[in-house]
Amino acid sequence: MFRTRFTRRLPAAVAVAGLALAVAACGGESTDSAETAPQATAAQLNPNADLSKQSLNVTVWDGYTPKELTERFKEKFKVSDMKIALHATNEEAMTKLTATGDSGIDVAFVSGQYAQALNEQGLLEPIHPELIPNLSNLYPEATQLSYDKGNKISVPYTWGTTGICYRSDLVKTPPTSWNDLLKPPAWADKKVTLMTTERWLALPALKSLGYSVNTDKDEEIAKAKQLLLDAKPHLLKFDDTTFGDLLVSGEAVMVEAWDGWCPTTDEKQNIKFTVPKEGSDLWVDTMVIMKSSKNKEAAHAFINYILDPEVHRWAAENINYKVPNKAAMDKVKVAPGSLLGIKPAELLDGESIIDLGQASTKFARLSSEITAD
Amino acid sequence: MKPQADARPASPARERRLGAFVFLAPGLVYLVVLMLVPLALVLSNVFFQRGRFGGIVYEFTTENFTRLIDPLYLGVVADSLKIATLTTLIALLLGYPTAYLIAQLPSKWRTIALVAIVLPFWTNFIIRVYAWIILLNGQGLVNSGLKALGFDPLELLYNDGAVVTGLLYSYLPLMVLPLYAAIDKLDPQLREASANLGASPFTTFRKVTLPLTVPGVMTGSLFVFVPTFGNFVIPEMLGGGKSIMVGNLIRTEFLKARDWPFGSALATALVAVLVLLLVAQAWAARRA
Amino acid sequence: MRRSRLLHVPFWFTYVFLYAPIIVLVVMSFNSGKSAYTYEGFSLKWYGVLAQDAKVMEGLVNTLIVAAGSTAIATVLGTLLAVGLARHTRSKTLDAIALMPAVLPDLVLAIGLLVFYGVVQFTLGLHSVTLSHAVFSMAFVAAVVRTRLSGADTSLEEASRDLGAGPVTTFMKVTLPQLMPGIIAGALLAFTLSLDEFVIAFFTIGNLDQTLPIVIYSMIRFGVTPEINALGAILLLVSFTAVIVGQRLTKIGESRAQD
Numbered sequence A: 001m002f003r004t005r006f007t008r009r010l011p012a013a014v015a016v017a018g019l020a021l022a023v024a025a026c027g028g029e030s031t032d033s034a035e036t037a038p039q040a041t042a043a044q045l046n047p048n049a050d051l052s053k054q055s056l057n058v059t060v061w062d063g064y065t066p067k068e069l070t071e072r073f074k075e076k077f078k079v080s081d082m083k084i085a086l087h088a089t090n091e092e093a094m095t096k097l098t099a100t101g102d103s104g105i106d107v108a109f110v111s112g113q114y115a116q117a118l119n120e121q122g123l124l125e126p127i128h129p130e131l132i133p134n135l136s137n138l139y140p141e142a143t144q145l146s147y148d149k150g151n152k153i154s155v156p157y158t159w160g161t162t163g164i165c166y167r168s169d170l171v172k173t174p175p176t177s178w179n180d181l182l183k184p185p186a187w188a189d190k191k192v193t194l195m196t197t198e199r200w201l202a203l204p205a206l207k208s209l210g211y212s213v214n215t216d217k218d219e220e221i222a223k224a225k226q227l228l229l230d231a232k233p234h235l236l237k238f239d240d241t242t243f244g245d246l247l248v249s250g251e252a253v254m255v256e257a258w259d260g261w262c263p264t265t266d267e268k269q270n271i272k273f274t275v276p277k278e279g280s281d282l283w284v285d286t287m288v289i290m291k292s293s294k295n296k297e298a299a300h301a302f303i304n305y306i307l308d309p310e311v312h313r314w315a316a317e318n319i320n321y322k323v324p325n326k327a328a329m330d331k332v333k334v335a336p337g338s339l340l341g342i343k344p345a346e347l348l349d350g351e352s353i354i355d356l357g358q359a360s361t362k363f364a365r366l367s368s369e370i371t372a373d
Numbered sequence B: 001m002k003p004q005a006d007a008r009p010a011s012p013a014r015e016r017r018l019g020a021f022v023f024l025a026p027g028l029v030y031l032v033v034l035m036l037v038p039l040a041l042v043l044s045n046v047f048f049q050r051g052r053f054g055g056i057v058y059e060f061t062t063e064n065f066t067r068l069i070d071p072l073y074l075g076v077v078a079d080s081l082k083i084a085t086l087t088t089l090i091a092l093l094l095g096y097p098t099a100y101l102i103a104q105l106p107s108k109w110r111t112i113a114l115v116a117i118v119l120p121f122w123t124n125f126i127i128r129v130y131a132w133i134i135l136l137n138g139q140g141l142v143n144s145g146l147k148a149l150g151f152d153p154l155e156l157l158y159n160d161g162a163v164v165t166g167l168l169y170s171y172l173p174l175m176v177l178p179l180y181a182a183i184d185k186l187d188p189q190l191r192e193a194s195a196n197l198g199a200s201p202f203t204t205f206r207k208v209t210l211p212l213t214v215p216g217v218m219t220g221s222l223f224v225f226v227p228t229f230g231n232f233v234i235p236e237m238l239g240g241g242k243s244i245m246v247g248n249l250i251r252t253e254f255l256k257a258r259d260w261p262f263g264s265a266l267a268t269a270l271v272a273v274l275v276l277l278l279v280a281q282a283w284a285a286r287r288a
Numbered sequence C: 001m002r003r004s005r006l007l008h009v010p011f012w013f014t015y016v017f018l019y020a021p022i023i024v025l026v027v028m029s030f031n032s033g034k035s036a037y038t039y040e041g042f043s044l045k046w047y048g049v050l051a052q053d054a055k056v057m058e059g060l061v062n063t064l065i066v067a068a069g070s071t072a073i074a075t076v077l078g079t080l081l082a083v084g085l086a087r088h089t090r091s092k093t094l095d096a097i098a099l100m101p102a103v104l105p106d107l108v109l110a111i112g113l114l115v116f117y118g119v120v121q122f123t124l125g126l127h128s129v130t131l132s133h134a135v136f137s138m139a140f141v142a143a144v145v146r147t148r149l150s151g152a153d154t155s156l157e158e159a160s161r162d163l164g165a166g167p168v169t170t171f172m173k174v175t176l177p178q179l180m181p182g183i184i185a186g187a188l189l190a191f192t193l194s195l196d197e198f199v200i201a202f203f204t205i206g207n208l209d210q211t212l213p214i215v216i217y218s219m220i221r222f223g224v225t226p227e228i229n230a231l232g233a234i235l236l237l238v239s240f241t242a243v244i245v246g247q248r249l250t251k252i253g254e255s256r257a258q259d
Helices: A001-033 A069-077 A090-100 A112-118 A133-136 A198-208 A216-235 A244-249 A297-308 A310-320 A358-371 B011-043 B062-070 B071-102 B107-122 B126-137 B139-147 B161-185 B188-196 B201-212 B214-229 B234-241 B246-256 B258-287 C004-027 C045-051 C054-087 C092-103 C106-119 C124-151 C155-164 C167-194 C199-204 C212-221 C226-258
Strands: A056-062 A080-086 A107-111 A155-160 A162-167 A193-194 A235-238 A254-258 A271-274 A281-290
Touching: A001 A216, A001 C124, A056 A090, A056 A297, A069 A080, A069 A297, A080 A090, A090 A107, A090 A112, A090 B246, A107 A112, A107 A297, A112 A133, A112 A281, A133 A310, A162 A244, A193 A216, A198 A216, A198 A254, A198 C155, A216 A235, A216 A358, A244 A254, A254 B214, A281 A297, A297 A310, A358 B071, A358 B246, B011 B139, B011 B258, B011 C092, B011 C106, B011 C124, B062 B071, B062 B258, B071 B161, B071 B214, B071 B258, B071 C004, B107 C004, B107 C226, B126 B139, B126 B161, B126 B234, B126 C004, B126 C212, B126 C226, B161 B214, B161 B234, B161 C004, B188 B201, B201 B214, B214 B258, B234 B246, B246 B258, B246 C106, C004 C226, C045 C226, C054 C092, C054 C124, C054 C155, C054 C167, C054 C212, C092 C124, C106 C199, C124 C167, C124 C199, C155 C167, C199 C212, C212 C226
Parallel strands: A056 A080, A056 A107, A193 A235, A193 A254
Antiparallel strands: A107 A281, A155 A281, A162 A254, A162 A271
16 A cells, blocks of 8 residues: 555655756756856966966867977976866867856867857956966067957967868869869869868858858858858868868868868878968967866966967977967978968958857857758 | 564554665666756756857747757758668668578577677777778778779768668667567477468468567667667768768757757657657557 | 578678678778778787877776766666565556666767756766766666566565565565676676767766767867777777677586586
8 A cells, every 4th residue: 555655656756856956956047147248357366376286177179289288387387287188179169168167177278259259258267467478479460369359368379261271183273262162163072171160161151252251140141051051062071170181081182271280291292272362261279267267377377388489389380380479480490381481460361250249159050050951 | 583673563564665765766866866857957948048158048939949840950850760760671671681590590600690790789889980981981991992993983971871881880789689589489380380381481471470570670670760860970970961860960059059959959859759659669569 | 491591691791791890990900001091001000009098098997987986876776776666666657767768869868967967067077977877877777687586586585574584684685695696787787888888978078087989089080090990909809808708607607507
């Protein structure tokens, strides 16, 4: 008799408890996310803090910093521990940094418009310039970037532009226009790739139509979407991470690429990079410090360490990305085929991608609609 | 045996209730907190709006439904159904004869044959899928072979065919095992009797073997269909972002577009389709 | 006879289909070149690269931690649940709840957990994956233990009760020893499932620590090299050995039992 009574009551009781928990939890969350962009307030930092009591967690693209970075930094600054986490794309990093309360990350590498977005959400600690004397190594241009004028919340790590990377021995005519990717000629059919990250996915189409990469007009985005949908059947795949390998192996002949990841210095010297005539962007990958970080002094020390010319030049010499650090670039030897010779002034011809606030979700939606079709 | 302290003559009913509580409560509470509540959250998300950076803004909306029935997204659900059905059918066509022949083998070989079916399952899932990239890509083994024989290379990777191949490869063992169990249970005398009564081997198969192994067919199909229909890893790796399934959309909404409510709506649709199919199957089984 | 010869075609096709990719995978792991596609000559260098890959080793350790932790939770809770469901209730609903994690698509459970952890502001990491893995592992442990229970003789338990032992004593001294083979089988299953689990881990792992399947996944996303083949070959070797040893042990066990 008890058996039946008990078991009939149990699921109900359990369900009620569960619901109560869920409701309580929801209540807590809604107040948080309803607030928009609280202005970042700076914490009081101690320039003489004992770093051996701090640890450091950094998230960065795979291969974007030297392998020995952890050991060297640990040795020099005696931090108690240091870990490097990897993300494949900006979007992945955003999920990591926003999904839960404490991401555990102190310093994150994200592109400029995403740094701006993180700041609008109140997740970033303002940069304390007095703790980063090496900021003076930056090109003057690198302190006036439109997503963050005056480097208040971010410090640039690399910069460059987006263009077409191609196999000079496998193309019949070198590409000159974004349309060469969007409407590939027969010899390149299913041998071209476009990127997957929302803003760079849209870029070739927007530029080919003569629009701004920062457009928030529905009709312009709709036209770009149609152009991308028409291009989709002619693509090999959408790819943000291995397009360089696909060119080297010959699976692809033309790809949308960031300049640094276009393997122009490959030993066979058959890979070239071009910025299409319709123009392109100026992107900046930055370092930001999370507000939730409990190791803000160590985080500043890390950014200052990166800006050291001897450290920063690594990126230019090993991954072929231009660094916005004049002192470092002056020391770099430019390898044959390298794109490092492009001057900051030329880079600034590109249109800087900025965060569009609520309109940014239009690009997220564009990306899912392209995926779904 | 010395009576223990807990053996005092308490009311047996109270003791029973306590026993039920001690055994059932820990597991059930765990499942409620870490399964039912999360599922309830996914379901309730459907009615709310996206936060710009993921997360949920608790303002009521029906937009996620109207978006879900957009042909664009319904089309992906339909494609996933098509891919999952095709994979299940091929698995059945390959798995049934395989299981049937394994069941006829002498017992020593039978064990080896069965172990050989499960063995690939024991390596890492991602690496198993990755092996197909090596085989199928433009410069891969199959195409190199074709080139050597003087044929034009084929586009084998990044399309529906590659996705079905990968899914089939990953879940075929789940079809063979239940089929084998069902066929193995059959009494050989039944088939002999059928043959003695003058039935052709085909008639025997159709009228005796097949009906008796229908439960095995059902279980195997379910085992293949469910993980196939909700898959995102295989279409992502072998479909190149061009040949996609509901799972990819859900992943995109959660980890890329950061639109959790719409991702939740898609997940709800996925579960709804599966539940409908299960109900239909149970209904068919009861009528049979 | 003609009919069964026709059946041989799909039979052999199945085995070739299952093993061809594995053979190619292993062969290419010995490639001296940089490409995972074109064989350039024999070399063991990728095994050396693999041995020095700290990420892989770290991933392996993390995977073992998660598998051990989730197996421990799942075995205790799953066993209790199985006994409770078999002996203390007849509720079909509770049965269904206990089986649900095993049939629910992993992706749905994964996003549910991600949303849940987000809502309660739970920091993600190895611990959240461990808790998440225990959800589905528990269902498998409970299912395996229940098959054992349904075959078990209840008269021993009754005798124990008649002799004055309380439910706890009866469970510890009578039921548990009877169930042990089922519990061990369930625990092994839970452990193996956790080792290879990707989807739930991918959504609930957080930023800093990665399990081996996630490490492999990101290696593949950043380009294919024979290092992944080498890893695959080693994992194959380990599991093949485990299967063969396991097979031998059961055979020895069986022949002893028959003696």
